[in-house]
Amino acid sequence: MAQPTTSHMLQHCLGRKKRSAMASVSKLLLLLLCSYHSLTAHARDDLSYKVLATGSVKPEAVCPEPKAVPSSAGATVPLHHRHGPCSPVNSTKMPTLEEMLRRDQLRAAYIRRKFSGAKAGAGDVQQSDATVPTTLGSSLQTLEYVITVGIGSPAVTQTMSIDTGSDVSWVQCKPCSQCHSQVDPLFDPSSSSTYSPFSCSSAACAQLGQEGNGCSSSQCQYIVRYGDGSSTTGTYSSDTLAFGSNAVKSFQFGCSQIESGLNDQTDGLMGLGGGAQSLVSQTASTFGSAFSYCLPPTPSSSGFLTLGAGTSGFVKTPMLRSSQLPTFYGVLLQAIMVGGKQLNVTTSVFSAGSIMDSGTIITRLPSTAYSALSSAFKDGMKQYPPAQPSGILDTCFDFNNQSSIRIPTVALVFSGGAVVNLDPNGIILGNCLAFADNGDDSSTGIIGNVQQRTFEVLYDVGGGAVGFRAGAC
Incomplete structure (x- = not known):
């Protein structure tokens, strides 16, 4: 399938303008996005592998002392x-x-339906949009x-x-x-x-x-x-x-x-x-x-x-907004790294943009990007037998009799060069890779809450940026 020349996110952000004007403005916006300094948010280490205790996702019986440290006194x-x-x-x-x-x-x-503008079929909840x-x-x-x-x-x-x-x-x-x-x-x-x-x-x-x-x-x-x-x-x-x-x-x-x-x-x-x-x-x-x-x-x-968060100490990427859908906060992925190596996926694959969402659990990636991520992650997990898929999660492993597992690092590279190295708890959910296929390369993606774990995630609405600070909780 041919890739769109401009992203759906950018189309929403730029409003209903003539295609020629949109194309020129989109190029300018993308140029500005690429002018950001390259920054990195690290979670714990820079090694190509991380160790995760298999029992760490099970809740304890008592609430431990809080370790969360906000970046500011808001x-x-x-x-x-x-x-x-x-x-x-x-x-x-x-x-x-x-x-x-x-x-x-x-x-x-x-x-996805909100950003696709697709008409609903019979029985689809999107029908209620009319009222x-x-x-x-x-x-x-x-x-x-x-x-x-x-x-x-x-x-x-x-x-x-x-x-x-x-x-x-x-x-x-x-x-x-x-x-x-x-x-x-x-x-x-x-x-x-x-x-x-x-x-x-x-x-x-x-x-x-x-x-x-x-x-x-x-x-x-x-x-x-x-x-x-x-x-x-x-x-x-x-x-x-x-x-x-x-x-x-x-x-x-x-x-x-x-x-x-x-x-x-x-x-x-x-x-x-x-x-x-x-x-x-x-x-x-x-x-x-x-x-x-x-x-x-x-x-x-x-x-x-x-509320009233400080804006320093974060790696930042431009925030994309839509006048038609002002509720959502958008970002633009540019690349993904596994084990310290960038996947062979062109930047245009991510052109539809992604929504930062606290309520979606699993990050949805374009099909081409997800396929490359799954393949690279499997290559780094050959010591563990494959396991049956779990719902939408299809890159799963058998961790029976394992007290800890060794997993490749995964980093998300956003527009402007901001590199966010995910915490181990943001890579594996249960026994599966905590990412899913969005179904195609043209739909708006989602950065889910599993990948956001342990980071202080900044929404600088006034400054037009989304930021990440590792190890905040």
């Missing part, structure tokens, strides 16, 4: 895997790898990381999943006619002296677009439908948010009173996307337009989420 809260001993969520059985990967496929497929285009999210069941905040006056503790692929934040509220069970008491708006629902004529309601067209007793009603078929609806409101030791006044969020298909025990969702309704956009005037997080390597370790 507004910071701890971040935990929702199935680990550090999580405030009621202990629930962790889903099997097969179930996680099945849910992950729903989210990845949703993101609710602004705040459709992805599969909630893949959101693995939670934070604890306070809402209201006095503040009520709320445990919320984080998602860079969503803008509208929400918590379950009283009275709730259809809600799932959760770890904390339901938020009661009548008990908060600072709670205020938005009117249907308010600017905040209008900002929701078609999502805010509903009214109930002159109060703005929101609805968010997710890619896995779940949904939440209720009153769009504002109240004081306690984020660590910081108070965010007039924080806009959804007070959810009717839900469908949600059962993850968390109290709600914190949207970290790039749209106007997200926590990041709402707090930009207070903390600045940069935020960062560190996703821990295992369920038994802790990370953090920081």
Whole structure:
């Protein structure tokens, strides 16, 4: 299949312009991307192989002392895997790898559809775009990381999943006619002296677009439908948010009173996307337009989420944004290295760009790039017998009777020359290579949360860059 001359990501970023103008601007943008200094984010070492204990992915029974170290003194809260001993969520059985990967496929497929612009077929969730285009999210069941905040006056503790692929934040509220069970008491708006629902004529309601067209007793009603078929609806409101030791006044969020298909025990969702309704956009005037997080390597370790993150000490790559899809943060891969050697894959293979996503588990690569990565990784793993595929993961090995394994290093090379050497926990998931084939070379890829583990990942929205700092948690 012939490669496109310009990436889908760049087409979205540049808007609907004439092809000739787009081509010239795209060339200029790519030239600017290539002018960045070459930098490297190292995780632990520079050797061509790394050692990973096979039992390191199993959660411990107790929560160890946190080792996370944010790069700056911004507004910071701890971040935990929702199935680990550090999580405030009621202990629930962790889903099997097969179930996680099945849910992950729903989210990845949703993101691809958003960027492909393909028309939906019968029964496709994309059909709902015709009526609710602004705040459709992805599969909630893949959101693995939670934070604890306070809402209201006095503040009520709320445990919320984080998602860079969503803008509208929400918590379950009283009275709730259809809600799932959760770890904390339901938020009661009548008990908060600072709670205020938005009117249907308010600017905040209008900002929701078609999502805010509903009214109930002159109060703005929101609805968010997710890619896995779940949904939440209720009153769009504002109240004081306690984020660590910081108070965010007039924080806009959804007070959810009717839900469908949600059962993850968390109290709600914190949207970290790039749209106007997200926590990041709402707090930009207070903390600045940069935020960062560190996703821990295992369920038994802790990370953090920081608003107003510092922007020094990171290797950086340009951030690609779309005026049509402002929620998502894009980057451009240029190469992949295995065992210190660059794969023989042309840069044009990555031209469709990739989305940085906290909620997608497995990184999706263009077919040509994935095939080369899988082949090179297998060459470096010849000492281990092959194993049957596990769902979408088809490069798997038999680690029976192994207390530790020796795996080739894998590094992602982004535009501008930023080289990110992945942590061992970002290379192997279970007994398989933690990457998947995106299905072709023309679809938008995804940098999933497995590959982001242990790095402080910086989203410098104001500066137009994504950064990586190794060994942060």
